[in-house]
Amino acid sequence: DSGVTQTPKHLITATGQRVTLRCSPRSGDLSVYWYQQSLDQGLQFLIQYYNGEERAKGNILERFSAQQFPDLHSELNLSSLELGDSALYFCASSVAGTFQETQYFGPGTRLLVL
Amino acid sequence: GENVEQHPSTLSVQEGDSAVIKCTYSDSASNYFPWYKQELGKGPQLIIDIRSNVGEKKDQRIAVTLNKTAKHFSLHITETQPEDSAVYFCAASTGGSYIPTFGRGTSLIVHP
Numbered sequence: 226d227s228g229v230t231q232t233p234k235h236l237i238t239a240t241g242q243r244v245t246l247r248c249s250p251r252s253g254d255l256s257v258y259w260y261q262q263s264l265d266q267g268l269q270f271l272i273q274y275y276n277g278e279e280r281a282k283g284n285i286l287e288r289f290s291a292q293q294f295p296d297l298h299s300e301l302n303l304s305s306l307e308l309g310d311s312a313l314y315f316c317a318s319s320v321a322g323t324f325q326e327t328q329y330f331g332p333g334t335r336l337l338v339l
Numbered sequence: 340g341e342n343v344e345q346h347p348s349t350l351s352v353q354e355g356d357s358a359v360i361k362c363t364y365s366d367s368a369s370n371y372f373p374w375y376k377q378e379l380g381k382g383p384q385l386i387i388d389i390r391s392n393v394g395e396k397k398d399q400r401i402a403v404t405l406n407k408t409a410k411h412f413s414l415h416i417t418e419t420q421p422e423d424s425a426v427y428f429c430a431a432s433t434g435g436s437y438i439p440t441f442g443r444g445t446s447l448i449v450h451p
Contacts, residue, residue, distance in 0.1 A: 227382065268383070268428060268441040283438055315382045324437035325371050325390075330382025 228252065229331035231316050237337045243304040246334045250297055250318030256280070257299040258319070258328060259291055263312035274299055275322035306338045341366040343431050345442025353450050358419050360445045362429035363411040369433040372412050374403060377426045377444075386427075387414070419449045 228251035238244055250257050259271040261284075270283035274293035285291075288306075293299045303310060313335050317328040342365040352358050362372075370391035375383035389396045389403045389412065396403050400419075405412040412431075416423055426446050430439035 227384070229382075267443045270438050281438055317382070324432055324439060325388075327385050330384065332380070333382055 227329040227331060229316060229318050229329050231314075231331040231334050233334060234332070235335050235337075237339065238306060239339055240306055240308060242306050242338075243302065244306065244336065246301040246303070246314050246316075246336075248299045248301070248316030248318075248331060250299070250316075251329055254318035254320050254329070255297065256319045256322030257293055257297070258317040259285075259299070259301050260315040260317065260330075261312050262315060262333070263309075265309070266312075271301070273322070280322055281324075303336070308338050311336055311338045341369060341431055341433060341440040343429060343440050343442045345429050345445060347445060348443065349446045349448070351448045351450065352419050354419060354421060356419055358416045358423070358447055358449075360414045360427055360429070360447070361411060362413070362431070362442050363409075364431040364440075365410065366431070366433050367407075367410060369410075369431040371432045371437055371439075372403070372405060373430050373432075373439065374414050375428040375430070377428065379425075383428060416447075419447075421449050421451050423447060424449045 230249045256275040258273045262268045271285040273281040291301045313333045315333045317330045345362045373388040377383045402415040426444045429442040432439040
């Protein structure tokens, strides 16, 4: 158990809908990272937050957005969903918010868009 | 941008054998190379990493080697055990943000 929690574990929705994925980092970690893992694209970094502020942006679509709240939990919002958005979405956390330190990954949210 | 190629996509070995997974990268400025293990139903877990100023790093049965000139790095697992069965990902990162680019993964199967 990494100490990172993600909810929900599974999510099934329809095209055009909007969903919110939630992540709680390990106690003491200030940074949260979001990743997408799909058969087509493999594992890709989406976005990073550190202590409430966006720190780095990767291959995140404009239809996707994220935020980190004062209690450090984070939410990833996916809107106007398409079939290709079906994937595993992982959240990871770390202490100092650099990519060269150990990131602890949560168990993921499996999203299926029908 | 960075491109990371990982081979093989599947590797099947007998318990006790060694396993080697290889990755190549395209950006000569890349300077941080982590390896992750992902077990079924779980998120990736960092198992070892290497920086560009080091040629080799070992941690018990796991080692990583880096050849900057050839732009490739490899993961070596000795005395494999069934619990080593998982998908392994390499990554390369560069620049001030060090955002990683991942390989496509290698499914390692260790037969008892």
